[in-house]
Amino acid sequence: MNRVIKIVLLDILKNKIVVSYALVLALLSWGSFMLEDNTAKGLLTILNVILFTVPLVSVLFSTIYIYNSSEFIELLLSQPIKRKKIWISLFAGLSIAMFLAFFLGAGIPLLINAPDMAGLMMLLSGSLISIVFVSLAFLSCILTRDKAKGIGLAILFWMYFAILFDALVLFLLFQFAEYPIEEAMVAITASSPIDLARIQILLHLDQSAMMGYTGAIFKDFFGTAIGLLISFLLLILWIAVPFVISIRKFERKDL
Numbered sequence: 001m002n003r004v005i006k007i008v009l010l011d012i013l014k015n016k017i018v019v020s021y022a023l024v025l026a027l028l029s030w031g032s033f034m035l036e037d038n039t040a041k042g043l044l045t046i047l048n049v050i051l052f053t054v055p056l057v058s059v060l061f062s063t064i065y066i067y068n069s070s071e072f073i074e075l076l077l078s079q080p081i082k083r084k085k086i087w088i089s090l091f092a093g094l095s096i097a098m099f100l101a102f103f104l105g106a107g108i109p110l111l112i113n114a115p116d117m118a119g120l121m122m123l124l125s126g127s128l129i130s131i132v133f134v135s136l137a138f139l140s141c142i143l144t145r146d147k148a149k150g151i152g153l154a155i156l157f158w159m160y161f162a163i164l165f166d167a168l169v170l171f172l173l174f175q176f177a178e179y180p181i182e183e184a185m186v187a188i189t190a191s192s193p194i195d196l197a198r199i200q201i202l203l204h205l206d207q208s209a210m211m212g213y214t215g216a217i218f219k220d221f222f223g224t225a226i227g228l229l230i231s232f233l234l235l236i237l238w239i240a241v242p243f244v245i246s247i248r249k250f251e252r253k254d255l
Contacts, residue, residue, distance in 0.1 A: 011093075025054075026109065050125065055194060087250045128193075193234075
């Protein structure tokens with residue numbers, strides 16, 4: 001299992017797309033801190049990159065890599081290795097690679113220029129978001145054997161969580177503005193990993209006005225250490241649930 005992880009990891013780290021991704025993140029991160037007159041503005045600029053660019057690259061690259069590795073996966077299946085271990089090894093290799101690319105690109109500038117709780121929270125949230133969308137990529141690949149459909153499904157996942165989710169939440173708030181729906185909004189917020197990451201970061205940046213309806217409500221209910229722990233646990237669930245579903249389907253799938 002460790003050998004498969006090493007093979008996958010080394011193969012991904014030599015990929016020009018991953019190297020370019022890390023370089024672009026580094027350029028944007030260093031540039032944000034150098035061009036802005038204070039750290040908070042630089043962090044807000046990087047926040048937009050984490051919430052939109054990082055999930056898109058993670059889910060797209062992972063989806064394409066899995067489809068392009070179909071022959072390698074079939075070769076592994078011909079060996080005396082359990083299917084579960086093969087799938088976990090692929091996931092571990094991709095997750096570690098995307099984490100390293102994010103850490104080298106955005107993590108180092110964050111630790112140097114914002115060595116406080118806000119910078120650390122942004123680093124942790126960005127890392128978790130990367131792995132969440134790797135997990136969603138695995139789910140997309142296992143749901144269909146057609147590469148075009150799988151990539152399209154992965155893009156739909158990103159589009160829903162990055163763009164459509166907040167629009168749906170605003171629609172619900174306007175439609176049910178006369179009703180006490182605060183607790184329901186907290187539950188709905190938990191259904192979006194990107195929203196959870198945004199809340200975690202903005203709670204420590206003290207930018208309540210920029211958090212939107214869902215973030216403000218979340219702050220009212222969970223603006224404590226317990227609330228922060230709950231949001232991190234929810235992000236971990238967003239990693240675990242799609243991946244566990246994909247494992248079960250992979251074990252029964254006829255390749």
